[in-house]
Amino acid sequence: MSILTTSTPKCGLLELKKRVPQLEFRLWPDVGNKGDIDIALIDKGASPGFFDAMTGLRAVVYLGAGVDGIDLQSFPKSVPLIRLATREQASEVVQYIVLRVLCQQRHVAEYLSQQARKIWKPIAPRKVSETRIVVLGAGRIGGWAAKLFADLGYDTAVWSRHQKTLPGIQSYFGRAQLADALTLRDYVICSLPLTGDTRGILNSSAFGKMKRGAYLVNVARGAHVKEADLIRALDEDQLSGACLDVFQREPLEASSPLWNHPKVTITPHVASFWVDSGIDQAAGLCGQVARGEPLSNKIDLELGY
Numbered sequence: 001m002s003i004l005t006t007s008t009p010k011c012g013l014l015e016l017k018k019r020v021p022q023l024e025f026r027l028w029p030d031v032g033n034k035g036d037i038d039i040a041l042i043d044k045g046a047s048p049g050f051f052d053a054m055t056g057l058r059a060v061v062y063l064g065a066g067v068d069g070i071d072l073q074s075f076p077k078s079v080p081l082i083r084l085a086t087r088e089q090a091s092e093v094v095q096y097i098v099l100r101v102l103c104q105q106r107h108v109a110e111y112l113s114q115q116a117r118k119i120w121k122p123i124a125p126r127k128v129s130e131t132r133i134v135v136l137g138a139g140r141i142g143g144w145a146a147k148l149f150a151d152l153g154y155d156t157a158v159w160s161r162h163q164k165t166l167p168g169i170q171s172y173f174g175r176a177q178l179a180d181a182l183t184l185r186d187y188v189i190c191s192l193p194l195t196g197d198t199r200g201i202l203n204s205s206a207f208g209k210m211k212r213g214a215y216l217v218n219v220a221r222g223a224h225v226k227e228a229d230l231i232r233a234l235d236e237d238q239l240s241g242a243c244l245d246v247f248q249r250e251p252l253e254a255s256s257p258l259w260n261h262p263k264v265t266i267t268p269h270v271a272s273f274w275v276d277s278g279i280d281q282a283a284g285l286c287g288q289v290a291r292g293e294p295l296s297n298k299i300d301l302e303l304g305y
Contacts, residue, residue, distance in 0.1 A: 001290055004031055005041040012279050019283035022290075039289060041282065045069030051076055058289050061282060062299075068194040068221060072301050081299040082285060086277035090140050093191070093219055096271040097135075097145045100217045100243045101187050105131065126186070128153040132211075134185040136201075137220065138164045138171070139305075142191035157181060161197075161303075182209045187217065193305035194221040202226065207233035213240045219271040222247035227258065234263045245271045 002024040005013065013025060026032055034053040043063045048071075051057065061082045062070065075081060103109070107123045114121055131154050135146045138158035143166060150156040150168045157170040159181035164171045172181035175197075182188060188210060192198045202216070203226040216239055218225055227248060233239045241263040247256075250269055258264050281297075288295050299305060 001038045001286070002026060002032075002036055003039040003041060003286065004028060004037045006043050006046075015276075015279045016283055016286075019279070020286045023286060039286060042070065046071070048074075051079075059285065059295060061285060063278065063282075066193050066221060066305065067299050068223070068304075072304060075301060077301065080295045081301065082295055082297050083299055083305075084278040084281050085140060085297050086281055088274070088277040089272045090144060092272040092274065093141045094145045094148065096219060096245065096267075097141075097189055097191070097217060098148055100265070101133070101149070101189070101215075104187075104215050104241065104243075129155070131155065131187070132185045133157070133187040133189065134159060134172075134181050135189045135191060136160075136181070137190065137192035138166065139191070139193070141219075142189070145189065145191065157185070178206070179209045182206060182211075182214075184211045185214055186211060187215050190216070190218040190220045190224050192220045192224060194223055195304040199223050200226050202230070204229040204232065207238055210239065212238055214238075215240050216242040216244075218242070219245050222250065227256075231257055231261065234261060239263070241265070243267070245269055 001022060004026045006028045017023065017025065026037070031037065035055045037054050038056060038058045040054070040057065040060045041063060042060060046069070057076065057079050059080050059082055061084065063084055067081060067083060070081070106125050110123055133149050133154050134157045135142045136159050138146065138160040142158060142160070143164065146156050146158050146166060146169050156168070157172060158164055158166065159172040159178060161173065163173040172178070190202060192201070200223065202218070202224050207229060216230070225244070230239070230242060234242065243265040244258065245267045246269055247258070252258065252266065258266060285295065
């Protein structure tokens with residue numbers, strides 16, 4: 001069985017080879033005979049014509065958190081598209097979300113500034129019971145984060161494509177309820193999949209519906225946010241700040257005004273960092289393909305996630 005990979009880290013390839021020694025690995029662009037490739041591992045995207053002549057393709061595994069790097073319209077409909085989705089990877093993103101909210105809630109940046117100036121000045125945090133959070137996207141990551149916030153006592157809601165049933169958490173769903181979901185929230189967390197419906201969803205209209213002084217955390221995709229609209233909302237004090245882990249172009253260009261904006265915290269796409277657990281999942285998938293078993297974590301090509 002042959003597997004084509006675009007740019008999986010070398011250490012990951014070695015581990016995968018150990019677990020599935022019968023695989024023949026090919027590294028793009030040295031594909032050999034495309035007709036006998038069984039599995040393709042894609043890291044960020046696929047160029048036009050990438051899948052042409054792969055007549056024996058049995059599965060495509062996307063190594064990123066979403067599949068927005070693949071043109072789903074031209075993707076071969078008969079081939080299962082799989083995403084890696086491990087608890088460890090989801091946990092890392094959830095940790096990041098909670099960390100960023102707590103840093104803001106408990107005035108971490110202010111205390112660091114005070115320490116540098118040797119100032120002793122307690123700052124009262126907003127009471128958790130009076131702090132309202134909405135998580136956009138209530139899937140594996142968003143739903144988990146929302147549950148943790150609710151358990152900590154935050155007034156928590158989610159917004160998603162379809163209504164969710166999560167104990168102690170208010171569920172908004174569909175475009176018609178987006179404005180209600182955003183209204184009066186102190187924190188807005190974006191963990192949405194990137195689809196045609198969610199691209200640019202955080203724009204001037206959305207920011208205008210948020211509570212004045214709301215704080216934005218984006219761990220999903222840069223294309224969810226219209227960056228010029230975000231900067232305007234920050235400059236006009238509609239938003240008090242934003243923590244961004246993802247951007248429209250990555251690496252973030254040195255000329256981007258986001259770098260120097262005093263209300264923006266930037267991290268270089270690190271909400272989820274380690275891919276070790278994904279190697280286990282990829283190895284398991286190879287075994288499922290070899291044995292002809294049903295494949296797990298398949299993407300719905302119509303929905304895009």
